[in-house]
Amino acid sequence: MRPSAEIDIGYGVDAAGRGVAYARTSSSVLRLPFRIAQRPLLLDRAGGYAALGTVARALQKRGIGRARFRLPDRQLVDELTKRSQPPDELSLANVRARCALNALAQCEIEYAECSELMQRARAEVALNLAA
Numbered sequence: 142m143r144p145s146a147e148i149d150i151g152y153g154v155d156a157a158g159r160g161v162a163y164a165r166t167s168s169s170v171l172r173l174p175f176r177i178a179q180r181p182l183l184l185d186r187a188g189g190y191a192a193l194g195t196v197a198r199a200l201q202k203r204g205i206g207r208a209r210f211r212l213p214d215r216q217l218v219d220e221l222t223k224r225s226q227p228p229d230e231l232s233l234a235n236v237r238a239r240c241a242l243n244a245l246a247q248c249e250i251e252y253a254e255c256s257e258l259m260q261r262a263r264a265e266v267a268l269n270l271a272a
Contacts, residue, residue, distance in 0.1 A: 145207035150196055151258020153266035154188030161265050162192035163258040173199055189217040190234035194241035206246035211253035218252045
C-alpha cells in the first residue's frame, strides 16, 4: 500500500499567471511554483486549481498514493467534489486538476481555512511583483 498524507494548501497567483503553492503535511512544507497560461477573470480560483494539480503531481512523484487535501476556497471544493459545475472559463483548469488527482490511488478534498499558508503564498507573490 502506498503512503498517505493530509495536506493543507495555500496559494497565490499574480496577474501574469505566475503562482506559488505551499503544501503542508505533518512533517514538512513544500513550496511549488506554477504558471497559468491563460488568465481567466476568476484568476484566484484558477490559481487554486493549478495549485492543487501541482501539489498532486508532486506527491505522486514522491510515492504518495493517497491524500486528503484541504483547500481554502469553498466554491473550488464544491466544484471538485461534483456538487456544482465550474464556470466555463474554468472548465479546462478543472479537467487538469482532476487528471492530476486521478494519478493518485485515492484522494479526498475538503474545505479548510489554511490562512497562514495563503498569507505566505500571497506575500511571496506580492514581493515578486515588487522586485
